[in-house]
Amino acid sequence: MSGHEYTPKSKVGKWFNDRLPLLTLANHLTDYPTPKNLNYWWTFGGILTFCLITQIVTGLVLAMHYIAHADMAFQSVEHIMRDVNYGWLIRYIHANGASMFFLAVYIHIFRSLFYGSYKSPREIIWIIGIIIYLLMMAAAFLGYVLPWGQMSFWGATVITNLFSAIPLVGEGIVTWLWGGYSVDNPTLTRFFTLHYLIPFLILGLVVLHIWALHVPGNNNPIGIDIKKPSKDTVPFHPYIVIKDGFALLMFMIVFAFFVFYTPNILGHADNYIEANPLITPAHIVPEWYLLPFYAILRSVPDKLLGVIAMLSAILILAALPWLDTSKIRSAVFRPLYKQFYWILVADVLILGYVGAMPAEGLYLLIARIATAYYFLHFLVVLPVLGFKERTTPVPLSITEPILGGSPNLATVKKKDSFKDQ
């Protein structure tokens, strides 16, 4: 990767490494020069890796006991909860793990937005990240269908029906997805298969995501290019390993709290009612992490346009490196962008809130305004801001308080830990 010379000390090691340079890779990962000023928002990459592995491991165990059949799925989940040794623990970790995964990924994405980590030369890392995020949503949706409760069934019906908005072929596609004329057993078995497949696709993309990261190296809170290795960097091991480990443990405490004390709070009560095609629940709501997009979908009166708006809301992120015209990465030096950033955060939270509410009256109005603003932020605010904004001076390095232009010690001191927010 970075191409620096490394030779294993032992003869066997050298023999092996000449044939398959795993030790070189290990050495690269240990020595990987990392900016020393990374704050705790940077620890979520490691946390996300943990989440993915947790989901895969618990998912494997669950799959050993789960039965993907419309008549037996719900019952088999109860079997896991009751009769499988520690089955309740595995299932609650897996179910809450999905929420924790999304919590972490949202922090990870918004960190990237704040510090401009998506900008050149990191566009590929960012785009791979967006694909991972899309796959995560697919995996989460498919997984939510598997317990075959009321929300599983009706959520699956609503989401798959979105494809019917496609002109001409829409209805055909929906029938093809279902494997029949309604959500039924064939739908469940294929959803199970795909739910099992996607995490491994994500795993592969995560490897690419990290590989692409290791080419330019990490961005950092002040967003400047740094020399690697230099006074501005520390080796990944032990500095970043221990720091990521500490953050991961904090995260695990929150995770454990959900699993052991409020395992069902993030789910919907209706999903403990077995799926019944004849009874529609009063409100069909997706899981919390999909709510902002659900709000965007419902805020457009036309079905096809609604689906397009929802998809664009995600895909627009892939174009972000080119929509943001500012040369400065970190929001720390962009006083105006910083304001707009927090408005966007609030906007997304509002969308999430109205997504959980019935689409009528004031809620619908708020959803429409928030949707419009969401697109406005990416399509108008960001491109214009890059030209209009007067940024504050950026330091030349992390260690030395030299600013490009006017040395301002007070500003530099703040940079260290994202404190000026």
Added chain:
Amino acid sequence: MKNFFRISFLIALFFGFQFNSNAAEKIEYLKTDWSFKGPFGKFDRAALQRGYQVYQEVCSSCHSMKYLSYRNLVEEGGPEFSVEQAKAIAASFEVKDGPNADGEMFMRPGRLSDKFVKPYENEKAAQAANGGAYPPDMTVLVKARGGGVDYIYSLLQGYEDPPAGVTLDDGVYYNKFMYGNRIKMSNQLSDGLVEYSDGTNASVEQMAKDVTTFLMWTAEPHLETRHKMGFKAIVYLIILTVLVYFSMKRIWSRIETKV
């Protein structure tokens, strides 16, 4: 750090909204002290046994309990009946078994390994006997209702005469905690309906509380294990976090940057 708090606040706000929205229609449920709430919550063994009695004598004539087996009554963390008691309970039910060597189905007394016997052969039979309404299976009922235990506890005590202007069809009853206030189950509990073997006064309130406690257990049979393990896990994590924190400080003290 200020930023961290700001974001935490936003996230808390967001989740706060979510929880609010889950209980879409704000009804004040009746309150009582549940022994199983909180991180150290445990079931009240006697309440579980009394609750089983209420279920058996009142609810079970219409409501099934299909994910529960008689052996569960003995297991740790549940009502903890003695094996003899549970065997006697199981044996008091007739279970359809077979086919035998002659290819015939036959009835035999229940065993610990049997699932709870259902009141009706199938869903249609249940509906036919109950004016078209299907009495839901009770095993995970408290988890399947937004208000959880408070909702069930309140519903059982929520029967009232309909307010002026509200007319009810035959076989429909007024309950102030039911969604839409109309319910097809008539008021089931009345003072002294069951005779508790432990001498507890069988008031409506007492029976509602006992049977709801029992239903919480049937929905979450491993609740006590979960609470105990959660405490150990979190204490372990906190200690480890503190140790790792100091190791981190030590390691980062080699360079000038603060962590």
